[in-house]
Amino acid sequence: MKLFKKNLIDKKHKKMIFCTLGAVLLAGLVFFFSYFHVSKVEVMGTARYSDEEVxxxxxxxxxxxxSVLAVLLHSRVDVEDVPFVEGFNITRLSHNSICISVREKKAVGCIPYLDSYVYFDRNGIFIESSHTRDELVPFFDGIQVSHVIQGEKLPIKGSSVLTTAVALSTIFQKNDVIPDHIEFDSSYQITLTYGDVQVMLGKDEYLEDKMIRVSAILPKLSGEKGILHMENVTDSSKLITFEREVDEEDTTTSIDTTSAYENAIANWHGGYDEEGDYTGEGEYDANMNYVGPKPTEESIAANGDWLGGYMEDGSYTGYGQLDKDGNYVGPNPNDTSDEEDYTEESNWDDQEEDDYEE
Structure with missing residues (x-):
């Protein structure tokens, strides 16, 4: 009888223990899934897809x-059917937040092939194709291939073309000046198109130096139509000319910026800052008269066929309405700033302007 009661008590104790353990385990699970429930997700590594899409x-x-199980079970997710994406990495930021890092296929350029755009990486490997063009990836025309196989290197004609394309793409990304169109002609001369402005780079030489100047000149050519010639830029020559279309018949005019720049810099008397200290770049002369910013080859090239910028005394300010020979040529038609700012700081008075107009 005593043994029976003892067994009964042991069973009750065991049942209580199991119930207690079950309750603790359940409470732990509730805590675990509620405390580590993801309420915030950060996305990084892509500008191609929205956060919600990722x-x-x-x-x-x-x-x-x-946040715990997502990292344990899905820290690395590989995909095959998402354009330009290799996969995702998931990391935990806090108890209720995770970060999704997108591993993108790095396309450096695309070329037309049949009715699609073929994208390739820096090694020339065909990584993706699409019927629509990604504006963030440089588009190269004139690069010819006989066939394409995804995952394999493109059979590009011309041994140096791929190297040039990769170099240009790197420069475009660094300077944030991706053109609408890049063309290689039959002799592999390079032409870039930015809206209505064509940039003739010429051969694969001094590309970085040329593009630094292009990025400085392009903003000043906004609204213009013509051809910016950079073919003659070398380590010893910085000859830049801009052919502006001046009528519907596509008549163009060409200005040699080299001599224009030399004249401007020779007659610019600035270099002093507002404190009267000489810096070489200040916009005041020794008498603290405002004479405009120091002329550069880029600023002269951006003037196109406007040869003004000179004052009555022959000094160059960039906003004067005379040419170097003292002929009135009017205000700079390429200047988008307020003309009153120039007038106020240049000691031009209304009477002098009226005299020139007469």
Whole structure:
């Protein structure tokens, strides 16, 4: 009888212990899934897809709403059917937040092939194709291929073309000046198109130096139509000319900026800052008269066929309405700033302007 009662008590104790353990385990699970429930997701590594698109593509497996289990089970997600994406990495930021890092296929350029755009990486490997063009990737025309196989190197004609394309793409990304169109002609001369402005780079020489100057000149050619010649830029020559279309018949005019720049810099008397200290770049002369910024080859080239910028005394300010020979040529038609600012700081009075107009 005593043995029976003892066994009964032991069973009750065991049952209580199991119930207690079950309750503790359940409470732990509730705490675990509530405390580590993901309420914030950060996305990084792509400008191609929105955060919501990335979340829907990366967080598809089980327990992706738990910051601990999502990292344990899905820290690396590989995909095959998402354009330009190799996969995703998931990391935990805090108890309720995770970060999705997008591993993108790095396309450096695209070329036309049949009715599609073929994208390639810096090694010339065909990584993606699309019927629509990605404006963030440089588009190269004139690069010819006989066939394409995804995952394999493009059979590009011309041994140096790929090297040039990769170099240009790197420069474009660095200077944030991706052109609308890049063309290689039959002799591999390079032409860039930015809206209505064509930039003739010439051969694959001094590309970085040329593009630094292009990025400085292009903003000053806004609204213009013509050809910017950079073919003659070398380490010893900085000859830049801009052919502006002046009528509907596409008549153009060409200005040699080299001599124009030499005249301007020789007659610019600035270099002093507002404190009267000489810096070489200041916009005041020794008498603290405002004489405009120091002329550069880029600023002269951006003037096109306007040869003004000179004052009555022959000094160059950039806003004077005379040419170097003292002929009135009017205000700079390429200047988008307020003319009153120039007038106020240049000691020109209304009477003098009226005399020139007469």
């Amino acid at each position: 979340k829907s593509m990366a967080l598809q497996g089980a327990f992706t709403d738990n």
